[in-house]
Structure formats: C-alpha cells, structure tokens
Amino acid sequence: MLRFALPLILLLFSPFSFADPLPEVIRLGIANAGAGSPPRAAIGPLGIAQQHQLIEQELANDNIKVQWIFFKGAGPAVNEALSSRQIDFAAQGDLPSIIGQAAGLNTRLLMSLGKSHSYIAVKKDSAIQTISDLRGKTIAFHKGTNIHLGVSRILNKGGLTERDLKVFNLDSAASLSAFLSGDLDALFGGLNLFRLEDLGSARLIYDTHQDPAFVRQTHILVDDTFAQRYPDITQRVVQALVRAAHYNALEEHEEEVLQSWATGSITVDHFKRELAGASIREKISPLFDTYTTGLYRQSIADAREFRLIRRNIDLDRWIDDSFLQQSLVNLQLEDYWPPLDQNSHPETGAVTGL
Known part of the structure; x- marks a missing residue:
C-alpha cells in the first residue's frame, strides 16, 4: 500500500525539493457548495480544521496562505479543477475520484475522511x-x-x-x-x-x-506533482487534518462537534441517527485499513461493472498513506484508531484505546 517511502526520504530525493520556492498559497477544493455565507466546511475533520484554522497554523511560519474553494458542481467540478491544476488538494467522494483517476488524473489518496449512508x-x-x-x-x-x-x-x-x-x-x-x-x-x-x-x-x-x-467514502487526495514538489507541505497539511480528526473523535467534544455539524435543515438528532450508535471515532477514522481499502477496491470493481469507468485502477499505487502514518507517529496517535479487518471488526492484536 505504501506507494512511496516516508516523506523525509521524498524530501531528500525529490528533484523538485531544492529547486522550487515554497508556494504562496495552497488551494483546497471541497466537493460541495459549503454551508452558510461565506461558505464553510461543515462536517468532519475539514469542518474542525477550517473552524480552528489548523492548516493555516501549520503553514503560518512560512507565510503560506490556504484557499478553501467550494464547488457547487461537486465531484465532477473538482475533477475539472484538478485537471486544469486549479487546486492542489481535494476533499472528494469515492466515485468522482475513481472516475478522475481512471480518466488520467494523477493523484494520491492521503487519508480517509469517513463514511456516510444513503x-x-x-x-x-x-x-x-x-x-x-x-x-x-x-x-x-x-x-x-x-x-x-x-x-x-x-x-x-x-x-x-x-x-x-x-x-x-x-x-x-x-x-x-x-x-x-x-x-x-x-x-x-x-x-x-x-x-x-x-x-x-x-x-x-x-x-x-x-x-x-454500500456506504459512501470520502477522503483527502493531492495532485501527485504537488506532493512530489512539496512533500513537507503535504505532510503538514495531512498532520493538521489528523489533528482535526482526533479533535472530532474525543468523547468530551462530541456534543460540540455535532452542534458545529448541524446546519440548516440538518440537526444534531439527524447526525445521531446517521451514526446509529457508533461513535464519531468509529465513524471518522483516517486509516486506510483492510476494511476501508476493501471498500475502495469494491467501489472500483463496481464502477467498472456498472460501466462508470472503462479501465482499472491500481489501488495499492493510488493510496499513499505514508504522510498519514508519519502524522500519527508525530502526534503519538499510532494506536488511537484501531485498524479494522474486512468485516469491520478490530484486527487481531489491534490496540482499541489509549
């Protein structure tokens, strides 16, 4: 699954690392219109990250700004923006990303943002x-x-x-x-x-x-050229989002988090109904474990069966969780989210809590 070596090795050996100045801005595309005006990310780690400016804080010492771009046209519009290099990172659902990758976009899946029901x-x-x-x-x-x-x-x-x-x-x-x-x-x-x-x-x-x-998955991905050119920036963006996922998952934050997610016609009770007794920690794990990877593998197979894509995707090369794994080490969260097996049960020997 680890498509590349650890980000430090990437930093040392990338042909872009010492040639290019740091970007003045990173552009994060969100595959929805956002909530409110001006639009904001309402749900999951992205909502907490934007609300608490966690990515901005990670990049502040280098004076790198963060541009949050919301797409009313959802996943297909995000794919167009990736194709034309108008964004660097994207928060997107499984099928649009699969369609984009099968059509020739060159991206990496960095971390899961959770799953939702239909x-x-x-x-x-x-x-x-x-x-x-x-x-x-x-x-x-x-x-x-x-x-x-x-x-x-x-x-x-x-x-x-x-x-x-x-x-x-x-x-x-x-x-x-x-x-x-x-x-x-x-x-x-x-x-x-x-x-x-x-x-x-x-x-x-x-x-x-x-x-x-049949659950739907969402994730953060990055343009491959950006990740090669700026591995350290990619690492810091992922680390900020892992911080946000951890904040979401803490039991003492549950009511605050659910209240922040509730927007417009969607209430806290609706989210609790969606969770169906599961904790936020269970619902929004950043891991590409056996369970989540299996869901993506099935999504790719189903997309081909339903003729939504024409060519296969090498999932093991597409997923690059090296930045995620390094973030978990840096934040001492290696055992916080237990990896799940193909049946959505904790893997044998997995630590289930801190």
Missing part, C-alpha cells in the same frame, strides 16, 4: 414499498458524484438498473425541488432526507445501514 425517500402516500417497486418510476440524482455509485448498487440489489427507470441528472437541490413539486417518484440522498420525514413530506423505504458494503 437513503431512499418516497412520498408519504406513495405505493412504493421496496427497491423493486421503483421499476418504471422517475428519479433524479447528480451523475458522477458519490451518490451515483450508491444508486447503482441499491438498484442492483432490487434487480434493477438505471434503464428500468426514468432517470434525470440533477444536483441535490434541484432533485429535492423536483421531488417536492411531485415531478419525481423517489429521491436518493443522505441524511438531509431526514428533514423531509420530520415534516411529513416523505417516508424512507431503504437505507444502507442494512448493507454496510
């Missing part, structure tokens, strides 16, 4: 009860985003493909509007659908808590 909502008085009942119905979702792979998997579970439904390519806001106006029979989404249920506008007929292999 849900299907229908009108409260709808006759739709199961996934198979969606045959011939009208749905919409944002193609190329990480919900797309979830939709394909869920439909496949019900013996369906996209061809068995009327499918429109709409972003989440447009999909919600179309559903509320009666133009859609069902709506695929995340925990934002809980609000519709609270208001009596919908009921949920399915969620991926019953199919853990």
Whole structure:
C-alpha cells in the first residue's frame, strides 16, 4: 500500500525539493457548495480544521496562505479543477475520484475522511414499498458524484438498473425541488432526507445501514506533482487534518462537534441517527485499513461493472498513506484508531484505546 517511502526520504530525493520556492498559497477544493455565507466546511475533520484554522497554523511560519474553494458542481467540478491544476488538494467522494483517476488524473489518496449512508425517500402516500417497486418510476440524482455509485448498487440489489427507470441528472437541490413539486417518484440522498420525514413530506423505504458494503467514502487526495514538489507541505497539511480528526473523535467534544455539524435543515438528532450508535471515532477514522481499502477496491470493481469507468485502477499505487502514518507517529496517535479487518471488526492484536 505504501506507494512511496516516508516523506523525509521524498524530501531528500525529490528533484523538485531544492529547486522550487515554497508556494504562496495552497488551494483546497471541497466537493460541495459549503454551508452558510461565506461558505464553510461543515462536517468532519475539514469542518474542525477550517473552524480552528489548523492548516493555516501549520503553514503560518512560512507565510503560506490556504484557499478553501467550494464547488457547487461537486465531484465532477473538482475533477475539472484538478485537471486544469486549479487546486492542489481535494476533499472528494469515492466515485468522482475513481472516475478522475481512471480518466488520467494523477493523484494520491492521503487519508480517509469517513463514511456516510444513503437513503431512499418516497412520498408519504406513495405505493412504493421496496427497491423493486421503483421499476418504471422517475428519479433524479447528480451523475458522477458519490451518490451515483450508491444508486447503482441499491438498484442492483432490487434487480434493477438505471434503464428500468426514468432517470434525470440533477444536483441535490434541484432533485429535492423536483421531488417536492411531485415531478419525481423517489429521491436518493443522505441524511438531509431526514428533514423531509420530520415534516411529513416523505417516508424512507431503504437505507444502507442494512448493507454496510454500500456506504459512501470520502477522503483527502493531492495532485501527485504537488506532493512530489512539496512533500513537507503535504505532510503538514495531512498532520493538521489528523489533528482535526482526533479533535472530532474525543468523547468530551462530541456534543460540540455535532452542534458545529448541524446546519440548516440538518440537526444534531439527524447526525445521531446517521451514526446509529457508533461513535464519531468509529465513524471518522483516517486509516486506510483492510476494511476501508476493501471498500475502495469494491467501489472500483463496481464502477467498472456498472460501466462508470472503462479501465482499472491500481489501488495499492493510488493510496499513499505514508504522510498519514508519519502524522500519527508525530502526534503519538499510532494506536488511537484501531485498524479494522474486512468485516469491520478490530484486527487481531489491534490496540482499541489509549
């Protein structure tokens, strides 16, 4: 899995290390529109990192600024920005990154940002009860985003493909509007659908808590050229995000963290429902352990099966967790997140706490 040697070795032997001055700014792309105005990262380590300016603090001594760029066009728009070298790092879901890498983008997966579930909502008085009942119905979702792979998997579970439904390519806001106006029979989404249920506008007929292999992953990745040229900066960015993940995971911070995540129509109770009894520490592990790596491997295989990509990806070369592992050592957190096996259980011999 370790695609490169430790960042120190990279620093010593990279052809860019001694030739290039430090960047004046690093550009971090976020695959959503953000929350509020001006937009901010609301959920997970990114939210804490931005709120507490942890990346900015790591880079302050070198007068390097951090530019947070939010993309309403989600993952596909982030891929375009990576392709045109408009951003250096990206927070993105699994499928858009897989599509980008398969299409020729040269990136490295640095650390996991956690996993999330998918849900299907229908009108409260709808006759739709199961996934198979969606045959011939009208749905919409944002193609190329990480919900797309979830939709394909869920439909496949019900013996369906996209061809068995009327499918429109709409972003989440447009999909919600179309559903509320009666133009859609069902709506695929995340925990934002809980609000519709609270208001009596919908009921949920399915969620991926019953199919853990269908969860959606998010991560931080970096442009490969940037990582080669600036291994020390890459290391410090990852270390700041590990600090944020640790802050998130501390039990004494749970209520504060959940309150900071709650934005607009999404409440603390919605997050607790999404967690389904799991701790934030369990939910947002930065590790590319056997469990998480297996999910990515399956996502790549599924993307090929559903013809979302045409060529395979060497996952072992794509993941570069050397910066993460060094950060865990630097912060004395090597044993904080126990690595999980393929069944999402702590690996034999793993330390489960400090």
